[in-house]
Amino acid sequence: MLLVQCLTVNYRNVSALRDISFKLRAGALVGLIGPNGAGKSTLIKALLGLIPAQSGRVLYGDRPLIQQRRQVAYVPQRSQIDWDYPTTVWNVVMLARSRHHGWGRSPSRQSVQIVGDALGRVGMLDLKDRPIGALSGGQQQRVFLARAIAQEADLLLLDEPLAAVDKKTEALVFQIYDELKAEGKTMLISCHEWGGILNHYDELLLLNQQLIAQGAPQEIMTPENIQLAYGLLPHQKHFHDSVEPLFFC
Ligand SMILES: Nc1ncnc2c1ncn2[C@@H]1O[C@H](COP(=O)(O)OP(=O)(O)OP(=O)(O)O)[C@@H](O)[C@H]1O
Ligand SMILES: [Mg+2]
Structure with missing residues (x-):
């Protein structure tokens, strides 16, 4: 289980997160949502200790998460x-294995197998020798998902992995999430999309500097909470499963 207590993060004079507390149960698929600037990326980075927190603590099991970074696969937001960078699809994914076979050493047969399997799972094995800069946005996202899979971590923190992906890829990605969940992985995934895909998450964290709500999507996506997070009145938003992902803040 991941336990976050009273996490506060400031950037110089910007207050990014205030007093965030929540728990993620092992094996849960959790969406992290909120408008631009809500602090989603900041939260993910602060969990990992990539940016300092002014206060608070993050425990995974009974120890600080930052002491267990091997257990975490992190996919940054694509803008970051x-x-x-001159490297190939294969090498990006193989990087996830370096701590398994040792930096600078030849990959083990097992790592080669795992990287090949991960690329196959996301449908990118045929493009394994391509430079990452020579892929479409959705293909790049698939490669980074493969990297997270190949790491064989218990906890996956993915920052907007569905940005730039089409509907077909989105369906594939959700199928992979379900498979990872069945393997017992815990996943925290930031996203902007509303509508049908909210049904895929076990829980949502609704964020805007503060944690506005946590719970089952249908329970927490109330007009009041949406207004608190997005500053929208209920009639100004469209929130319906049958339409395209609706809300790009
Ligand atoms: N390096 C930084 N220095 C100063 N302020 C920052 C920095 N990074 C983020 N911020 C600010 O912190 C707040 C939270 O930003 P963050 O990137 O975490 O939001 P987000 O929810 O991930 O947004 P988006 O949906 O656009 O990715 C914003 O007000 C942002 O301007
Ligand atoms: Mg972000």
Whole structure:
């Protein structure tokens, strides 16, 4: 279980997160939602200790999460990845295995197998020798999902993995989430999309600097909570399963 207590994060004079507390149960698929600037990326990075928190603590099991980074697979928001970095699809995913076979050493046969399987799972094995900069946005997202899979971590923190993906890829990604859940993985996934895909998550964390609500999607996506998070009146939003992902803040 992941336990977050009273997490507060400031950037110089910007108050990004205030007093965030929540628990994620093992094996849960949890969506992290909120408008632009709500602090979703900040929260994920603060959980990992990539940016300092002013106060609060993050425990995984009975120890600080930052002491157990091997247990965590992190996919940053795509705007934070250097897509011009001269490396191939295969090497990006193999990076997830480096701590298994040792930095600078040849990959083990097992790592080669795992990387191949992960790329196959996301439908990217045929493009394994492509430079990552020579992929479409959705293909790049698939590669980073493969990297998270190949790491074989227990906890996955994915920052907007569905940005730039089409409907077919989205369905594939949700199928993979379900498989990972069946393997007992815990996943916290930031997203902007409302509508049908909310049904895929066991729980949502609704964030806007503060944690506005946590719970089953249908329970917490009330007009009051939506207004608190997004500043919208209920009649100003469309919240219906049968239409395209509706809300890009
Ligand atoms: N490096 C930084 N320095 C100063 N302020 C920052 C920095 N990074 C983020 N912020 C601010 O912190 C707040 C939270 O930003 P964050 O990127 O976590 O939001 P987000 O919910 O991930 O937004 P988005 O949906 O656009 O990705 C915003 O007000 C943002 O301007
Ligand atoms: Mg973000």
